[in-house]
Amino acid sequence: MSKIAFWYDFASTYSYLSAMRIEALAASHKVHVSYHPFLLGPIFKAQGLDTSPFVVNPAKGHYMVRDIERISASRGLPFHMPEPFPAHSLNAARIGMVAVTEGWIAPFTKAIFAAEFADRADIAAQDVLDRVVADLGHDPARVTAAASTPESKMALREATATAGQIGIFGAPTFIAPDGELFWGDDRLEQALAWAKNSAQKPVA
């Protein structure tokens, strides 16, 4: 079976679009998805930006909201812009490191994005995170403790550093096993087709 790596920040609007459809779409392509939460903040900082490009450039930010409204509507997805934007995604990403290790990152990712962009919840708030974790059948106190260990913090720093090293400059990004990089929800189909074709090539 072929695979695709899905890199995202929990505050990213276009990552929301992908998170809500990647599982079903990848399954229909017979492609396995690995989940890679990271932080866009340090990536943007290395580009000389203090915040999201959608905040730095208001015309682009205004367009982004409208673009996502149109796409969400066409897919029957709710969409509300978080206030403030971008949301503070550090706490969710640290729990994401625990969820990767323990094997529940796929449903956690979907639940966090739905809380943020469909249910207007603040994903920086402890009670919101606790509810999401509890709804997935895990003990919020245990998970919060695990997410606060030096190991979890280091895992997130390393994921973000790796993202920068492999050429990631935004989210969502999809990476095929041969290293081919695709940026943006609108490249997801192309990324899945690439991953499938590259897996079918005979190894020389």
Add this chain to the structure above:
Amino acid sequence: MSKIAFWYDFASTYSYLSAMRIEALAASHKVHVSYHPFLLGPIFKAQGLDTSPFVVNPAKGHYMVRDIERISASRGLPFHMPEPFPAHSLNAARIGMVAVTEGWIAPFTKAIFAAEFADRADIAAQDVLDRVVADLGHDPARVTAAASTPESKMALREATATAGQIGIFGAPTFIAPDGELFWGDDRLEQALAWAKNSAQKPVA
């Protein structure tokens, strides 16, 4: 018949992708295309950038080339990055103002983009511009003179100012008659569908 406004800079790689397909695609949607050359330079300057975002952000620039290579290949289009990038598109854009007035902007646009991205020509060079204009059946000396008038220069400045005023922050941009804005070659189908649907709505 519905219509769509196509806004582009002759130096823009993604505008090349759209320029080579918009005529046929719009015709199949029964949508009329109006051509709006403008300059991205002043738009980027207003965003605080001295040059293309693809130069400011090398990781993004590297990805853009690969993205266009993949898309071009899938469409059977040649694609070479101009050296230097972005090309100096001022002269071509001024001729574009003449071509808009005289009704040959559609073939001129396609010919300039093909010269630049398929034939590796320097679209800032007078001999290249002369050849493109002559191949379209016009007198290069006359056209060069018309493109150098204060009226042509003013028309280009006004087009660029209008682009900024209506929320354009990059190219290509497509604008439907109701003002709906779509950015990027990957939104062209959506823009055409929008233009067609909005034209079919009864006027209240």
